[in-house]
Amino acid sequence: MSAKPMTITRLSLYNLRGKPFRSGSLMAVVLILAFALFGGSVLSASLKNGLSALEGRLGADIAAVPLGYENSYQGIILSGEPVKFYFDKSIEQKIKKVDGVEKVTSQFYLSTLSADCCSVPVQIIGIDPNTDFVTKPWIAEVYHNELKDGQMIIGSDILPKKDNTLTFFNQKFTIVAKLEKTATGMDNSVFVNVSTVKSLAESAKQRGLGTNAEVQEADLENSISSVLIKTKKGIDLDTVATNIRRSVDGVSLVKSKNLFESFSNNLDIINSFVGIFSLALWILAALVLTLLFSVTINNRKKEFSVLRILGATRRKLAGAVLTESLILSITGSVVGILLSAIVIFPFSTLIGEQLGLPFLLPGVDDTLGYLLIAFLLAVVAGPLSAIYSAVKISRTETYVTLREGE
Amino acid sequence: MAIAVKNITKEYKRGKRSFKAVDDVSLGLHPGDFIVIIGKSGSGKSTLLNIIAGLTYPTDGRVEADESNIFTLTDKQISRYRNQTIGYIPQGHSTLADLNVVDNVRLPFHLNGEKRISADKAEELLTRVGIHALAKNFPKHLSGGELKRVAIARALINDPEAIIADEPTSDLDKQTTAEVLTLLRSVAEGGKAVLMVTHDLDAVKYATRSFVMESGVLTEQKKEAVLYV
Numbered sequence: 001m002s003a004k005p006m007t008i009t010r011l012s013l014y015n016l017r018g019k020p021f022r023s024g025s026l027m028a029v030v031l032i033l034a035f036a037l038f039g040g041s042v043l044s045a046s047l048k049n050g051l052s053a054l055e056g057r058l059g060a061d062i063a064a065v066p067l068g069y070e071n072s073y074q075g076i077i078l079s080g081e082p083v084k085f086y087f088d089k090s091i092e093q094k095i096k097k098v099d100g101v102e103k104v105t106s107q108f109y110l111s112t113l114s115a116d117c118c119s120v121p122v123q124i125i126g127i128d129p130n131t132d133f134v135t136k137p138w139i140a141e142v143y144h145n146e147l148k149d150g151q152m153i154i155g156s157d158i159l160p161k162k163d164n165t166l167t168f169f170n171q172k173f174t175i176v177a178k179l180e181k182t183a184t185g186m187d188n189s190v191f192v193n194v195s196t197v198k199s200l201a202e203s204a205k206q207r208g209l210g211t212n213a214e215v216q217e218a219d220l221e222n223s224i225s226s227v228l229i230k231t232k233k234g235i236d237l238d239t240v241a242t243n244i245r246r247s248v249d250g251v252s253l254v255k256s257k258n259l260f261e262s263f264s265n266n267l268d269i270i271n272s273f274v275g276i277f278s279l280a281l282w283i284l285a286a287l288v289l290t291l292l293f294s295v296t297i298n299n300r301k302k303e304f305s306v307l308r309i310l311g312a313t314r315r316k317l318a319g320a321v322l323t324e325s326l327i328l329s330i331t332g333s334v335v336g337i338l339l340s341a342i343v344i345f346p347f348s349t350l351i352g353e354q355l356g357l358p359f360l361l362p363g364v365d366d367t368l369g370y371l372l373i374a375f376l377l378a379v380v381a382g383p384l385s386a387i388y389s390a391v392k393i394s395r396t397e398t399y400v401t402l403r404e405g406e
Numbered sequence: 407m408a409i410a411v412k413n414i415t416k417e418y419k420r421g422k423r424s425f426k427a428v429d430d431v432s433l434g435l436h437p438g439d440f441i442v443i444i445g446k447s448g449s450g451k452s453t454l455l456n457i458i459a460g461l462t463y464p465t466d467g468r469v470e471a472d473e474s475n476i477f478t479l480t481d482k483q484i485s486r487y488r489n490q491t492i493g494y495i496p497q498g499h500s501t502l503a504d505l506n507v508v509d510n511v512r513l514p515f516h517l518n519g520e521k522r523i524s525a526d527k528a529e530e531l532l533t534r535v536g537i538h539a540l541a542k543n544f545p546k547h548l549s550g551g552e553l554k555r556v557a558i559a560r561a562l563i564n565d566p567e568a569i570i571a572d573e574p575t576s577d578l579d580k581q582t583t584a585e586v587l588t589l590l591r592s593v594a595e596g597g598k599a600v601l602m603v604t605h606d607l608d609a610v611k612y613a614t615r616s617f618v619m620e621s622g623v624l625t626e627q628k629k630e631a632v633l634y635v
Contacts, residue, residue: 006509006516011502018504306500309461310514310560311489314481 008316012324015303023328026292030332030378031339033285038374039340040274045366046183046348047267050358053182054078054263055256059134060105060228061237063254064095064244070252073226074259078358079185082111082121086223087250094248095227100240102232105131106224108194110201112168122158123189124168126197134228135191143177149199150174153191156181166190169204183352183360227251263358282377289325289385297321297389304393314394321390322383329382333375340374408567408599409435409458409492414467416453416622427453428464429622435568435601440594442610443603445619451603452497454619455572458601459494460484471567489518493561493598495571499553501545501560508532508541511559531559535589551582558589562598569593571602575609587612 004010016023058077065073066087075081092106108126127135129146143153152166152173160166160175167173173192181187192200201220231240241253297304304317312320344351345361352359362370416428427450435441445451456462458469460476468475471491476484488494493514501510512528532538535555537548545553554574561569571590575583583606591612594600602609603619610616616627 005521006505006513011505011513014504014509015502302500303502306496306502307517308485309459309488309494309496309500311485311517311564313485316485316517 008320008323026328027332029285029288030329031336034333034336034378035340036281037278037377038337040278041370042344044271044274045362046359049360050183053360054184054358057186058256061231062229064227064251067250067252070254073254076185082123084111089222089224092227098243098247100232100235100243102230104227104229107226108197109225110197125189125191126194128194147193149196151176153177155179155187155189157187183358286381286385293386293389297393318390318394321386325382325386329379333378410470412468414464417465426622431624435599437597439599440591440614441601442613443617443619449619450622451619452572455570490564491567493566493569495557495561495574497572501556503545506542506544507556515563531562535559550577554586568599573604575606
């Protein structure tokens, strides 16, 4: 025999348990709301994070690549799509002399058609340690020394062998560090110094291993793939780009801001959509809950009039309605957020791929923040929607409700 | 005196016309009284009961409990009056469907914030009304008579001074009606004031005092001469 006091909370729990369909329907509304609020905010934040990570990794204001290869360059940055393109090394010095250019560095790209490390071809990026200003700041986060010949830093999606090495074109490389995930093409790239990548390319070329016409035809010693340019402060980017085009032939220029612009615009649209959708859903959920609570409470008039007859104050009656709505809201919110987390976190990579945008889940602190906000917004929807019914039932003449309830 | 009803009048408006559902009624409820009010539907007997319970406010008059007019009390105070001073047995089935029998009975005990354990007391009352075996059953599994016994046990849980019953035998067969009336009579004999309204003339046999209510006017009847058409 239960000996616990029959409090309003206990009474509410018994009521909810006694009407599983009614309770389930009300809870489902909050569940959907919490699912959408949490899922939407995490998705939105992940896209924002992805774009920030991409922005942070670029470092250069302008990238100069062989004429016609601007899309291939974007492929390296955004999706890690392996590419090989080369132009003459002298272009680096030509660009350096252009008015408005502060500093330049070059990179050399080589892709593997097959490797024992990965299920997909890998982009090998050769950096010039003497001039590099692009990768140095974020490589320094995981590795403080200069990259020596035969050493390699790998992106977060690359799986090393057990002995911490990787083999490319029959050459073994020691992995000295692994980068943090960025949700960009960098995650599927490896970084070596320029002399290593060139000797690797030369070796591959001589052995005919997995190389294509570009590699075969290139004078590898005097070739580079891209020149990354930092412009002087206060000088307009477009002006510098125009200056480069006038001074250097055979190059295509990719401006970082343009690279971002389309994504940034897409992201703004997605964020606006998520915001408007969340607000609309919240209002809709609140209206549906108001209606459901109103109908439900109306059907329970007799029950409330009995409580009043037995000595419940008006405040207690309102409290019973609000307690029930709070219990439903809390349960619905917890389940909704859990389901949302189950869908989003394990499948974040897939979601990112499907969206075709840089997708980087927020950190634990931010996630907890979104969780808390989604939880509070979803939880508050229940009691807020039940206020009207709670006030109405507590103000109604008991005698009248008893008669109506019969 | 447990409760004193003094010159209660309740007027309602029907269109432009007003009429008195209760007309200058005075009544005293004393310990041991089993007062039965007989009247037709619409005679004002349920309205009078609801006024005594503080559920409806009168147009005029007062109901005194502990020498205070209950209509001057705050909602919290009048709720406490309903919870502690009177035990109300509403018309029809008034149990909460989602609570089992014992929880229904002990519910009023906790409505005023009482935290003490009440299950033993509830079981004691269920034994007294003869349905202890049904303690864990839910109302949907109980007959009309059993539900009425639950309501009586529930009305007694806070040991009130008066029991007010609104047509407690209206939907019961003759034998169950007799059982319920006997039970209410025993409650009165136990020192409570019991006031019930009914259509059932047989109830008068169990009463210590009986009244007829017609057009809001309450008239006491000699036991052997109940005039009721």
